[in-house]
Amino acid sequence: MIKTKHTEQALQNNEQRYRPIIETTSEGYCLFNQSAEIIEVNQSFCTMLGYHQEEILGKKLDDFFDDANLKIFKEEFSKNASTWHRSYEITLKHKKGRDVFVYLKVTSLKDDISHSWLSFALITDRRKWTEKGLIGFLHLSDKITERQYAEKALRDSEDRLRTVADFTYNWEYWIDPKGNFLYVSPSCQRISGYSNEEFQRNPKLLEEIIHPDDLLSFKKHFQQNHIFKEEYPTYFSEFRITTRNGEIRWLAHVCQPVFDIDGRWLGRRASHQDITEQKRAEKAREETHKFLEKIMNSATNAIFVLDLEGQFLKINPACSKITGYPVEELIGQPFSIVFTPETLPKINPQFIKVAFKGETVSQFETEIIRKEGSRAIITFSIAPMRNSGQIVSVVGTAEDITARKQTEKALRESEERFRSLVEQAVDAIFVHDLEGRFVDVNLKACESVGYTRQELLKLSISDIDIGINLEHLKKLWQQMAFGIPIMLEGVRRHREGSTFQVDVRLGLIKWNDSKYILSAARDISERKQVEETLRKRDLQFKMAQEIANLGSYTVNLTTGEQEWSDQMFQILGVTQKEVSPSYDNFMLFVHPADQDKLAEELQAAFGGKKSLDSHYRIIRKEGNMRFVHSGGKVEYNPDGKPLWLYGFTQDITERKRAEEKLIVQSKILESMAEGVTLADDLGQIFLTNPAFDSMFGYEREELKGQHISILHAGPFEKSIQIIKEMMAILKKTAVWQGEIKNRKKDGSLFITYAHISALEISGKPYWVSVQEDITERKQAEEALKQAIASANSE
Known part of the structure; x- marks a missing residue:
């Protein structure tokens, strides 16, 4: 009997030890027999399914399982009742009919004596836990002695309660008044990385991790629990721990005091729930909420939420701006407040489609009336917002398109004006796609190529442009950017076959959401002719400057700035990089003996007193002295102020030397006793010396420009023939010599001995003739012949 009493007391102690764990755990627990009748539940199970304890007791599991899950459960139970250990993700039926998603972990324990079965289960709501719960099976004997029954009940109770406690998903523990762990559930290792044995060996381990x-607040709570155990029946807190592998995890802590049946304080029972993911989710939700709030508040379009009665629940600043109502004033108002009486009948059906039929409305255009009475045009889109599949509100966005509408109207009017201007434009305007096909042209375009508008719209750019690489142009068109025109030149073909040059300006435009090329072409045939003429003249001018070794310059008489032609630098023997155009730099090259004279003449020219005409010497970079001639003319403004000096500088060194040489040659030529003449290949006389003029009886320079035929005796035709034969010989041999019968100005005849040579001057053929009057010698020779003949006859 005493042993039975002890057994009963142990049973009661075990009940007191484990019962608080079962009753306070957040996991659902139920005990049912083999008939599936529930005989015991904890409060969490009742809360999970929406029942009171008295409502559940006696019910069968069939009332909470749907058909599919119940069938699986019973089949598994019947096959593996003695060794059952399964995990499930299933749904149970709530009292209100909705589904409750849970994880279910089941196991079995078989009694060695009895053949009757009892069952219990711990169920975890899937929304809170990531592991499963437990079902255990216990056997109770009904054919043993009272002592055996008490002992058996004690073992069963302890096994049952420990099994339940060990299989709880949360980290459960019981700490005695001295701070030692009486019990620690195995879940502590999953959460902290430390085993329950380590916590029981080291009561301070929890504080250490x-x-x-968070440690100070936890210690304060622990001390208060031991000092004021009566005032703190249940305590909730959250804190972080550092797991064995260094990971930081969040725990939800709940504890309450434990008393025996006599009211003695036995310590506190606590439960730690790992809420790390929940914290992360909360943080993510918080950040997402802040992010969405920022988006909503910074959005340029209106964002709003309506309840199912059409009242504003939330709006962003853009919505307030569009409607003219302050945020706090519009909240709670019906949406009809912002719509005009004319548009409201069209708006109500749209709201009904979304709020009660679950449809969406996109880009609905309508008119609203602002708070101050002005009207605006908007487009809005609305969609249903659901919670657990049920429509709870309507969310929408709106854009004020009043300005856009006004712009579109202005654009249409502008397009009409533009079309009128385009049609009257002097340029030929073509619009084509990125493949080169024409989509629009103006009247000038039609006239320029000789086609009608209808005909051109059937053609492409390759039909009117000559020598183009269409593939190259397509790549160019693809790379073009808006607002950056491209200038091209080309040759265009008229319908009749003639061609003409065009200057084309290409621009990328957007038309009906597609890209096109706008081409403005102008006939530049006449301009090209002018440019070619100018180019030739410029080339001739440059060539003339090079040939004449002549450079040009421009002086701004207001600022003193100068510009030199390329030939100016060549005359000085420097490059443009070595010397910049200026008065001081130029004077550095002037011969010291000529600097004062040139400076005086330049200052007079700069002041507009007279034009510049100066001869002086320069010393080039390499040290050579050259003779130059500079001239210039001043341009004045209407008030007579000198503005510009335009001038030239010519290297006349060679000319100076040639002049000196010519002087010498001229003196030699003038002093010669023989007559000398120079004529071109056509027989025109260019030069004679005094002896030649005197020989033929002409004044100085009188023969210049005359044809040499006037010097020959005999008829004109015969003279010409003789000259041609003579020139033919000269072309072959370059030299001719012999006697020529000539005629003087007075008509008298005389004979000369001529030596004629061919020479080339500046690429042109000339003939130089040196003649000696042999008339007297010929007469003497003739007299001698006659005398000899007379003597012989005698």
């Missing part, structure tokens, strides 16, 4: 920032 608590995050330093």
Whole structure:
């Protein structure tokens, strides 16, 4: 009997030890027999399914399983009742009919004596836990002695309650008044990385792994629990721990005091729930909420939420701006407040489609009336917002398109004006796609190529442009950017076959959401002719400057700035990089003996007193002295102020030397006793010396420009023939010599001995003739012949 009493007391102690764990755990627990009748539940199970304890007791599991899950459960139970250990993700039926998603972990325990079965289960709501719960099967004997029954009940109770406690998903523990762990559930290792044996060996281990920032509050709570155990029946807190592998995890802590049947305080029972993911989710939700709030507040379009009665629940600043109502004033108002009486009948059906039929409305255009009475045009889109599949509100966005509408109207009017201007434009305007096909042209375009508008719209750019690489142009068109025109030149073909040059300006435009090329072409045939003429003249001018070794310059008489032609630098023997155009730099090259004279003449020219005409010497970079001639003319403004000096500088060194040489040659030529003449290949006389003029009886320079035929005796035709034969010989041999019968100005005849040579001057053929009057010698020779003949006859 005493042993039975002890057994009963142990049973009661075990009940007191484990019962608080079962009753306070957040996991659902139920005990049912083999008939599936529920005989015991904890409060969490009742809360999970929406029942009171008295409502559930006696019910069968069939009332909470749907058909599919119940069938699987019974089949598994019947096959593996003695060794059952399964995990499930299933749905149970709530009292209100909705589904409750849970994880279910089941196991079995078989009694060695009895053949009757009892069952219990711990169920975890899937929304809170990531592991499963437990079902255990216990056997109770009904054919043993009272002592055996008490002992058996004690073992069963302890096994049952420990099994339930060990299989709880949360980290459960019981700490005695001295701070020692009486019980620690195995879940502690999953959460902290430390085993329950380690916590029981080291009561301070829990404090050691608590995050330093949370340790003080936890110690304070622990001390208060031991001092004021009556005032703190249940305590909730959250803190962080550092797991064995260094990971920081968040725990939800709940504890309450434990008393025996006599009211003695036995310590506190606590439960730690790992809420790390929940914290992360909360943080993510918080950040997402802040992010969405920022988006909503910074959005340029209106964003709003309506309840199912059409009242504003939330709006962003853009919505307030569009409607003219302050945020706090519009909240709670019906949406009809912002619509005009004319548009409201069209708006109500749109709201009904979304709020009660679950449809969406996109880009609905309508008119609203602002708070101050002005009207605006908007487009709005609305969609249903659901919670658990049920429509709870309507969310929408709106855009004020009043300005856009006004712009579109202005654009249409502008397009009409533009079309009128385009049609009257002097340029030929073509619009084509990125493949080169024409989509629009103006009247000038039609006239320029000789086609009608209808005909051109059937053609492409390759039909009117000559020598183009269409593939190259397509790549160019693809690379073009808006607002950056491209200038091209080309040759265009008229319908009749003639061609003409065009200057084309290409621009990328957007038309009906597609890209096109706008081409403005102008006939530049006449301009090209002018440019070619100018180019030739410029080339001739440059060539003339090079040939004449002549450079040009421009002086701004207001600022003193100068510009030199390329030939100016060549005359000085420097490059443009070595010397910049200026008065001082130029004077550095002037011969010291000529600097004062040139400076005086330049200052007079700069002041507009007279034009510049100066001869002086320069010393080039390499040290050579050259003779130059500079001239210039001043341009004045209407008030007579000198503005510009335009001038030239010519290297006349060679000319100076040639002049000196010519002087010498001229003196030699003038002093010669023989007559000398120079004529071109056509027989025109260019030069004679005094002896030649005197020989033929002409004044100086009188023969210049005359044809040499006037010097020959005999008829004109015969003279010409003789000259041609003579020139033919000269072309072959370059030299001719012999006697020529000539005629003087007075008509008298005389004979000369001529030596004629061919020479080339500046690429042109000339003939130089040196003649000696042999008339007297010929007469003497003739007299001698006659005398000899007379003597012989005698």
